[in-house]
Amino acid sequence: MKVQEVLAAVNAIALFETQEGWDNSGLLVGSVWQEVKHVMVALDISAKVVDHAVEKGCDMIVSHHPVIFDPLTKLTAEHPVYQLASNNMTAICCHTPLDMVEGGINDLLVETLREKLGLTEEVFPLEEGGLGRIVTLAEPKSVEDIAKIAKEVLKCHTVRYLDAGVNGEKVKTLAICGGSGSSLLELADELHADALLTGDVKHDRWYAAQDNYISLIDCGHYHTEIGMVAFLAKKLKEVLPDLEVTECALEEPVKYV
Numbered sequence: 001m002k003v004q005e006v007l008a009a010v011n012a013i014a015l016f017e018t019q020e021g022w023d024n025s026g027l028l029v030g031s032v033w034q035e036v037k038h039v040m041v042a043l044d045i046s047a048k049v050v051d052h053a054v055e056k057g058c059d060m061i062v063s064h065h066p067v068i069f070d071p072l073t074k075l076t077a078e079h080p081v082y083q084l085a086s087n088n089m090t091a092i093c094c095h096t097p098l099d100m101v102e103g104g105i106n107d108l109l110v111e112t113l114r115e116k117l118g119l120t121e122e123v124f125p126l127e128e129g130g131l132g133r134i135v136t137l138a139e140p141k142s143v144e145d146i147a148k149i150a151k152e153v154l155k156c157h158t159v160r161y162l163d164a165g166v167n168g169e170k171v172k173t174l175a176i177c178g179g180s181g182s183s184l185l186e187l188a189d190e191l192h193a194d195a196l197l198t199g200d201v202k203h204d205r206w207y208a209a210q211d212n213y214i215s216l217i218d219c220g221h222y223h224t225e226i227g228m229v230a231f232l233a234k235k236l237k238e239v240l241p242d243l244e245v246t247e248c249a250l251e252e253p254v255k256y257v
């Protein structure tokens with residue numbers, strides 16, 4: 001089939017036009033008229049991921065994070081875009097549309113945590129029509145307990161947290177955002193969330209959480225989003241049964257001690 005058909009299938013799963021202004025989702029490498037037989041689904045496209053896809057006989061990679069995001073100032077032979085093009089591979093990246101779409105990354109994260117956190121059925125958007133979700137715990141839990149449960153369920157090596165609870169107050173309303181969502185801290189606070197669970201929390205955000213009396217839990221960017229690989233691979237197989245789909249088997253390159 002043509003790349004165009006895969007592009008249309010990804011667009012049907014999460015509309016590209018819903019992407020944030022700063023995002024770069026879409027067909028980023030190749031032409032809609034190129035042939036595609038075998039797609040690899042990955043969280044990121046690194047040079048190692050391209051090697052892995054070549055080994056598996058893939059001719060396209062569909063990823064969450066855009067392979068071109070920051071300004072591309074040079075295209076060296078080691079760059080994944082160069083690697084893709086020199087292997088005649090195409091790349092589609094679906095970033096914020098997949099975060100926002102109903103059933104997408106944020107809802108997946110909620111569903112993964114639902115049972116162990118004892119969440120009620122109610123799920124509200126954190127940003128209207130956008131990123132993040134707000135959920136309610138049937139039985140309030142301490143921030144430490146939520147962090148421990150998230151660590152187990154999301155298979156994190158480490159989870160960092162800040163307990164801003166006054167007088168040992170427990171968390172009942174929890175804001176959740178996969179990836180790097182600590183910029184939503186103030187919004188979560190305005191919406192009366194007791195805590196925000198996300199990844200990639202920068203130094204200053206811990207102090208902002210402390211000053212705003214909202215607890216903050218950092219489960220890591222990778223571990224809050226890696227569930228998208230199986231999700232998107234399954235969706236693509238359903239929509240395009242003639243397409244061979246392989247999940248990237250490489251783990252994050254980071255080691256923990």
Ligand SMILES: [Zn+2]
Nearest residue numbers: 179180221225
């Ligand atoms: Zn991300």
